[in-house]
Amino acid sequence: MATHSLDLPVMCDICGQARSTRNHSRCSKIRQQRKNVEWESYMANVTAKKLHQLQRLQPLR
Numbered sequence: 001m002a003t004h005s006l007d008l009p010v011m012c013d014i015c016g017q018a019r020s021t022r023n024h025s026r027c028s029k030i031r032q033q034r035k036n037v038e039w040e041s042y043m044a045n046v047t048a049k050k051l052h053q054l055q056r057l058q059p060l061r
C-alpha cells in the first residue's frame with residue numbers, strides 16, 4: 001500500500017471505469033465512506049492495543 005505514489009489512479013477503484021470518461025462524484029463519496037470505515041476500525045484497533053498495554057502495565061490486583 002505504501003508503494004503507491006499517486007493518490008488518484010487513472011482507473012476508478014469503485015466502478016472500474018476510467019476516471020476521465022464519466023462523473024465519479026458518487027464514487028468519491030463511496031470511497032470516502034470506505035476510508036472512514038477503515039479509519040474507524042484502525043482507530044478502534046489502536047485504542048484496543050493501548051488499553052491492552054495499560055492493562056499490562058497496571059495489572060488488576
Ligand SMILES: [Zn+2]
Nearest residue numbers: 012015024027
Ligand atoms: Zn467511478
